[in-house]
Structures are given as C-alpha cells and as structure tokens.
Amino acid sequence: MWALSDLISNICNSLFGGVMKTFGVILLTGGLLLGGFALNMDVSVQVPARDFGYGIRTPAMAVANVDRMAQRQNFLIFGGVLAVAGAILIGFSSSRPAGSTPATNAERSGLLDFLEEPPETTAPNNPDSTRDTAR
Numbered sequence: 001m002w003a004l005s006d007l008i009s010n011i012c013n014s015l016f017g018g019v020m021k022t023f024g025v026i027l028l029t030g031g032l033l034l035g036g037f038a039l040n041m042d043v044s045v046q047v048p049a050r051d052f053g054y055g056i057r058t059p060a061m062a063v064a065n066v067d068r069m070a071q072r073q074n075f076l077i078f079g080g081v082l083a084v085a086g087a088i089l090i091g092f093s094s095s096r097p098a099g100s101t102p103a104t105n106a107e108r109s110g111l112l113d114f115l116e117e118p119p120e121t122t123a124p125n126n127p128d129s130t131r132d133t134a135r
Contacts, residue, residue: 024090038079
C-alpha cells in the first residue's frame, strides 16, 4: 500500500512539482464554496393567488421547484467531487518531497516484513545424528 502511494506521489511530484499542492488547495476551496452556494440556493417558486370562481381561492405561496432542487443536488455533487479531488492532490503532494528518499524503519514493524527476511539456516541432514529410539 505504501509503495503504491509512494509511486503515485513520485509521479505527481515529478510531473507537477509544487504546483500540485496549490492546485489541490484551489480545487478544495472551490468545491467547498460551491457546496456552500448550493446549500444556500433558493429552490422555491412564488405562485400568485388565484380565484377560480364559486368561492374557490388559492393563496399566494412558495412552492418547491423540482428543477431547482435537481440543480442544487448537481451543484452539491460537483462541489463534493472537486473537494475530494483537491484533498487527494494535497495529500499526495504533502506525502513526501520529490527529492527525498523513504526513511528506513529500524524496528521493521511492518505486517509483511517476514517475507523479506532471509531463511533460517538449519543443521545439515546427517543420518547419524538422528536416532531411532523405538528399538
């Protein structure tokens, strides 16, 4: 997992350099602002009062408009995607500078570190050293 993250970080840092973090901050800020704008959108439409005759009247009221609600939803989704993309760019640009080498862990506390260990040396298979105690 860390190797994949380091690979992506190295590729992005070599291609974009320090621009990636700045672009990530711009995307994150833009996504959050777009989400805030979407949450403050007015989705209602004013309907005037009507008189249908025979004593039937409807008062003036605000009615929720389905088209405006869909527009709000689209803005929220797009703002969320922008914010997540910006956060990913910031995360990969901050993981490690382009010229540095990965730090070595002296304790080797990784989960699969046993795969990198050399095999243990065993005693040579000597038939004289094995005794059959059943006789």
